[in-house]
Amino acid sequence: MEQKGLVWIREDLRLESNTALINASINHEKVSAIYLYNKEYFDNKREAQKWWISKSLESLGSELEKFNINLEIIFSDELKFFSDIKDKNIFVYWNKVYEPLQLDLDEKIIKVLNNKNIGYKNFKGNILNEFQTITKKDGTPFKVFSPFWRHAEQVYLDSIKPKEKKIRKLKKRIKIFNTDVAPKNILPKKNWYLKFENYWKVSEKESHDQLRKFLEDRVFKYGRDRDFPSLNGSSKISPYLRNGLINVNTVWSQCSKLKNKNISVRKYLNELGWREFSHSLINYFPEMLKGNLRKEFDKFPWEKNQKNLKAWKNGLTGYPIVDAGMRQMYETGWMHNRIRMVVGSFLVKHLRIDWKEGEKYFRNCLLDFNEANNVAQWQWVAGCGADAAPYFRIFNPILQGEKFDKNGEYVKKWVPELKNYPTKYIHKPWELDIKYQETLKIIIGKDYPAPIVVHEQARKKALDAFKSLKKN
Ligand SMILES: Cc1cc2nc3c(=O)[nH]c(=O)nc-3n(C[C@H](O)[C@H](O)[C@H](O)COP(=O)(O)OP(=O)(O)OC[C@H]3O[C@@H](n4cnc5c(N)ncnc54)[C@H](O)[C@@H]3O)c2cc1C
Numbered sequence: 220m221e222q223k224g225l226v227w228i229r230e231d232l233r234l235e236s237n238t239a240l241i242n243a244s245i246n247h248e249k250v251s252a253i254y255l256y257n258k259e260y261f262d263n264k265r266e267a268q269k270w271w272i273s274k275s276l277e278s279l280g281s282e283l284e285k286f287n288i289n290l291e292i293i294f295s296d297e298l299k300f301f302s303d304i305k306d307k308n309i310f311v312y313w314n315k316v317y318e319p320l321q322l323d324l325d326e327k328i329i330k331v332l333n334n335k336n337i338g339y340k341n342f343k344g345n346i347l348n349e350f351q352t353i354t355k356k357d358g359t360p361f362k363v364f365s366p367f368w369r370h371a372e373q374v375y376l377d378s379i380k381p382k383e384k385k386i387r388k389l390k391k392r393i394k395i396f397n398t399d400v401a402p403k404n405i406l407p408k409k410n411w412y413l414k415f416e417n418y419w420k421v422s423e424k425e426s427h428d429q430l431r432k433f434l435e436d437r438v439f440k441y442g443r444d445r446d447f448p449s450l451n452g453s454s455k456i457s458p459y460l461r462n463g464l465i466n467v468n469t470v471w472s473q474c475s476k477l478k479n480k481n482i483s484v485r486k487y488l489n490e491l492g493w494r495e496f497s498h499s500l501i502n503y504f505p506e507m508l509k510g511n512l513r514k515e516f517d518k519f520p521w522e523k524n525q526k527n528l529k530a531w532k533n534g535l536t537g538y539p540i541v542d543a544g545m546r547q548m549y550e551t552g553w554m555h556n557r558i559r560m561v562v563g564s565f566l567v568k569h570l571r572i573d574w575k576e577g578e579k580y581f582r583n584c585l586l587d588f589n590e591a592n593n594v595a596q597w598q599w600v601a602g603c604g605a606d607a608a609p610y611f612r613i614f615n616p617i618l619q620g621e622k623f624d625k626n627g628e629y630v631k632k633w634v635p636e637l638k639n640y641p642t643k644y645i646h647k648p649w650e651l652d653i654k655y656q657e658t659l660k661i662i663i664g665k666d667y668p669a670p671i672v673v674h675e676q677a678r679k680k681a682l683d684a685f686k687s688l689k690k691n
Pocket of ligand 1 (some may be wrong): 454458532557
């Protein structure tokens with residue numbers, strides 16, 4: 220009997236350059252795609268992403284239909300699913316996901332398939348270079364970004380790119396399993412996600428449109444504009460990239476077609492390099508997913524202060540630039556990169572709360588959450604990661620606001636309580652004379668919080684805590 224192709228869709232919710240899908244459509248007359256939804260990964264951990272994934276699957280399902288391929292969404296643990304497969308007349312295809320647990324899972328699934336005599340083929344995932352191919356001359360992994368990227372970029376440029384194939388339209392649609400559910404079953408229980416609909420259109424086509432618009436114009440000013448949160452200065456491609464609605468190779472090749480590759484374009488490509496670096500780090504040092512990469516930080520005297528943690532999460536710290544960032548994330552599922560650094564620094568330095576708390580909260584709220592970038596960047600902010608910002612370099616949230624949101628547009632958008640505050644006080648509203656606060660009918664400490672910590676005191680405590688590491 221003719222063998223059917225089974226494509227396991229993972230973080231590659233697209234048709235274009237989806238190697239597993241394309242190969243299955245070329246090699247078989249009958250193909251079905253499955254998405255295994257393992258709720259262990261999502262419930263109370265990645266709530267925002269449930270919305271994104273549900274929307275992406277809806278869109279992917281209707282695109283696949285045009286090629287006579289069904290998308291079957293199945294709630295299951297992946298290993299259990301493959302262990303329980305009865306129909307052996309299949310050949311399984313998938314693209315890799317570069318997280319230690321997922322690569323480990325691949326190995327286990329391969330064993331199961333071998334035992335059942337089911338054929339399989341897995342392909343390079345959404346990455347420029349397979350991380351194993353990038354090491355120093357002595358075979359050890361890089362821990363510093365610049366030499367890593369110099370080498371990795373060259374390896375990528377020198378690599379022979381496979382000829383781009385296209386998905387083939389099949390004659391007949393098949394369904395292999397009978398336990399599939401509609402994408403809406405993945406949506407979070409809380410209606411929180413409804414707001415995301417105002418900010419994002421989720422489809423493969425949209426990811427290309429977003430990139431095209433960015434490359435038409437904004438990319439040439441990226442080096443300057445990307446630091447100012449009130450400007451639309453970055454590509455906002457992250458949730459698309461994270462869930463594989465677009466392939467990073469496509470982003471790269473579109474950039475390389477630009478005639479004018481100014482310094483801003485270089486800076487943009489560099490950021491893709493940081494993404495590669497993060498993936499390399501978590502795979503070479505998987506222990507960093509659970510703890511500090513720099514072990515001396517294991518003795519850091521973190522504060523356990525639920526009240527302050529809650530104020531930070533809710534955007535009620537009394538520091539407008541911090542609060543604006545936290546509210547932007549809760550409302551839109553995305554936060555500007557500069558502000559991610561500011562709110563991160565505030566949590567680990569001003570509040571001296573363990574970075575893992577911040578990582579966990581970002582994981583739950585960000586549409587672009589990805590394990591590699593999130594963990595590596597939190598450890599970068601906290602000073603305990605690879606090539607990290609030193610812990611003693613402490614962002615002053617007032618000065619950060621005054622420098623990157625000079626006219627307070629970003630703060631006024633996300634902290635509307637302060638929209639009538641004079642620009643001079645927008646990043647330190649507590650300094651406005653009480654008479655004016657009363658006129659504006661926004662009293663600091665009543666209608667908007669007074670700072671939960673005093674910058675200078677918090678800074679000193681952070682530095683003392685850091686010094687205590689050296690004494691131990
Ligand atoms: C504390 C903290 C947590 C973060 N968590 C995540 C996360 O979970 N997921 C995530 O994708 N990014 C994360 N970042 C990195 C960065 O903030 C986002 O990638 C970026 O803001 C996404 O917006 P963009 O697509 O407009 O980025 P652009 O500036 O347009 O960059 C293009 C792409 O490059 C990659 N990139 C950009 N900056 C970085 C970076 N510093 N490190 C690694 N890759 C980068 C992203 O894939 C991004 O989509 C985090 C940063 C910090 C400081």
